[in-house]
Amino acid sequence: MKRIALLNCFVIISAIVSGQPQSVHEIKSDKKVNYTLSGMRHGVNYFPQVRLANVQYETGEVLDFDKYHSLDVIYDWLEIWAEKYKELVELYEAGTSYEGRPVLQITVTNRKTGRDTDKPGAFFEGGRHSGEVTGCETVMWLARYLLENYGTDPDVTHLLDTKTIYLRPVNNPDGHNLYMNTAQSNRSSVRPVDNDGDGLLDEDAPDDLDNNGIIHTMRWKDEEKGNLIPDPRDESGRIMKRVEPGKGIYLSSTEGIDNDNDGRINEDGIGGLDLHRNYPENWRPQKEETGRGFTQGGAGEYPLSETETRSVVTFLLSHPNISVVNSMDTSVPMHLRPPSTSGSEERMYPEDLKWYRYFDDLGKKITGYKRAGDVYNDYGGGNPLFGHGPDFGYWYYGSIWYGDEIWNSGRFGDLNGDSITDQIDMLIWDEKENSGEGFTEWYTVKHAVYEEVELGGFDPKFFSQNPPARFLETWIKNQALFNLEMVKHLPELDWENIAVRKTKSYKTDSTDYQVKISFRNRGKLPTALKQAHLVKIVTEDRVMIELDTAGTASGNTGYKILPDEKRPVARERRGGGQFADQAAQRRPPLRIVPFTEGGAVTTAVFNIRLYKRSELKGQAHVLSTRGGILKDKEFIIR
Structure with a gap:
């Protein structure tokens, strides 16, 4: 089905007349042919339902991690655990999403040995960024590990007798549900946003041209403006190399068309806010009036404007017994911590920084990540990030707070010996270790503007952004074991x-x-x-x-x-x-x-x-x- 929304024939498809949804979605995903979003937007508000091969959509008898899990399955398991382990698990609604879905959370501790708030606590969260679903899975892996080993493993038993672990697998259920049930992907919240500054909301989302449930990379021939050529190191012609405009053969974008006729493709898709730039510490607006100040893309209208972020902050402030936090994303990989706007030595107490550096080293030993450190220097190279969770976590909340990045997008090192790690090495690894399933050979489809285009490239969801399902458990287990080790360091x-x-x-x-x-x-x-x-x-x-x-x-x-x-x-x-x-x-x-x-x-x-x-x-x-x-x-x- 071709979905084109031109400027001269916009149809606002919405069940409401304001920017805030008034209806409440049920927990269960929609089972209709089309997946419909809440909110007023100038582009398409619905997308075909898909079933992705890497995702489990029905709850099984056991929870395995050879596939990812839909929101339904995750929430089902939270309910199963709350019923099965009544002395260890408390299930509750910690917040409500933009579209009205519950944000479910569990408290895991032995309630016979005391109230959860009377014990040292840790908080682990996934699913803040819609497509970075690996973080959700590592929270679920940790929950399963703790519950299945309590009473038989002395360390786990002692841990839950003396500590409290708060687990929120999916902080952003709207985005997670969109990601798992459609070809679409967005940064965080599905709240409509004007990403390109043209006064229109979400008017140019990617288009699944061949209705195969995947938004691929799209390339088309343009010898006048082309800035890509087949990389001469790849004899198969699959990998592209960037050159100066006009010296290439192809142009590229994500799969789709220019829905609003502004000369750009897919520049204003669903949402655009970043829940990880919406925290109150060092927050900066998306736009400032002087033209000389700092701004932050995706920041939201004001600090904690988004209900998902606000529910995290209000929960933590009402639970000051929490010393350790990790809110996980993908994909660097890296153990990521504050500061996000300055060097570590400039603003952190030396005795606190000592602990962060200790956990940097400990994390690398457990997970094998090569990188760990602060956001500002070690990750951003001196470029600040504002409204960032780890900064709130330390300066506002006084905790050990990480925002770890899981998975490496297939970058396993220099596999062809040319002293650099790039897409050639990713392709080598994919063919050798992943049976070549992470890359789709270029194939031709019809296009409304360019007549013919080619679609292909690395799988955007389960290679570039998250590990292929067959490698999922290795990554989430290692991350969970680091989180578990931080819990073991809590005061006692x-x-x-x-x-x-x-x-x-x-x-x-x-x-x-x-x-x-x-x-x-x-x-x-x-x-x-x-x-x-x-x-x-x-x-x-x-x-x-x-x-x-x-x-x-x-x-x-x-x-x-x-x-x-x-x-x-x-x-x-x-x-x-x-x-x-x-x-x-x-x-x-x-x-x-x-x-x-x-x-x-x-x-x-x-x-x-x-x-x-x-x-x-x-x-x-x-x-x-x-x-x-x-x-x-x-x-x-x-």
Whole structure:
């Protein structure tokens, strides 16, 4: 079916009259012949449904990773796990997409050992960019690994008994669904956007000219303007080489036609926003008025304008127990971290940067990625990215936050010995390792403007952007194991010792005691990065005691918490007379303690005076935003 939307005959195909959809899509993908988008746009609003060979569309009895999974299948498995592992999995809607689909998320922890927010946490997310679906699969692989190994693997069991892992496989369900069910692909949200600045929204999307479900590369002969020739190193003529305009044989674009007659092909397809440029830290607009300032493509109308990004930020801010985050894309591959607008040494605390560099090296050892480092220098070569997730993650949220890139687009190195890695090497690898399935030989089809064009090239979805399905599990497993290792580095508090000693006796039948309460961080990360403390995303770590008043007269506790010579008792009120003093005594006293490094011991000291009592029972608790809670360590003063 030919789909041409010319400027003089635009038909807005939409169920609404505003830019924001009013209807709510069901979770299940549409099963109609055409896949229809929400939102008002000047181009085509529907596309033929396709079934891609690399994708599983029906939920099987087991979850394997020899294929990718549709949104339906992913959500089905979240529901299956929530029903099967009720003590470990909580399933809930963490947000709603632009088109109204639920953004589903699971919390994975042993609920019998405490609330999820009372334990150190990690958050892993995929599917922010529509077509970078490998990130979704690595989140699912990690979930399956944890759940199937709990109770049999001591490490996994201990992990879920003491930590909490929040998993959001698909942050952008609209884009994921579009990608898996049509030939189309877009950056992130399907919200209509004017990408080419002509005042029209999404008016020139790619066209599947031969209705085979794939948007290939398209080339056509133009000896006047041509800038491509067959690469002489490739005798088959499949790989093209760029030359100066007018010295080539071909021009090329993605498959399609110039729907809006502006001389460009496919320059304004579906959407155009980038959810990974929509975070509030160092956000810049898509356009500024001076012509001399920084801008950021895909930034959105304002920071957190997009519901998908906003749901991530609001969830994290309401769950400050999370120390480690990875929101995964494709394809470099690289362990990617902040900063995105400056060098690492310019803005990061040295003690925090030390941890990032440690995880850079650890990640490369686990995944085999050759690259790891900051976005600004190590990835961008000094070019800034604004509104970037990792920058929010560190400067705003004070966490270890990565935005890892999985898969290498078939770039496995210099395979032909010419000292460069390029498409020739990709073709060699594809033929040798992938049975040649990643490249489509050029073939001729009819075209409305150029009469005949050739379609072909590397598979845009399951070679260039994501690994072929047969290699999927290797990549997602390695990435998941790195994420798992970061979880193992989370702080883990445990009791070390409580020592009670008599310090002074008085003739008035009162006695002073010193209670030293010590706990150890058996994890590796500190209970908070320095940046987390600076931006007040965490409160100071505290040790609290509760003392038994059983058997005492009303209003007479029989003891007094003595002021710390170095620091007053937290929450102690000054003034107010006898009744205020008694009320202060009834409130659990606290000691503020330093954040505890991995492996270190922290001690809090309480000086307590007993009046006409031979003993006093108590319990100690440790309260740490990111280290979790230690409860009910009993002691006796006597």
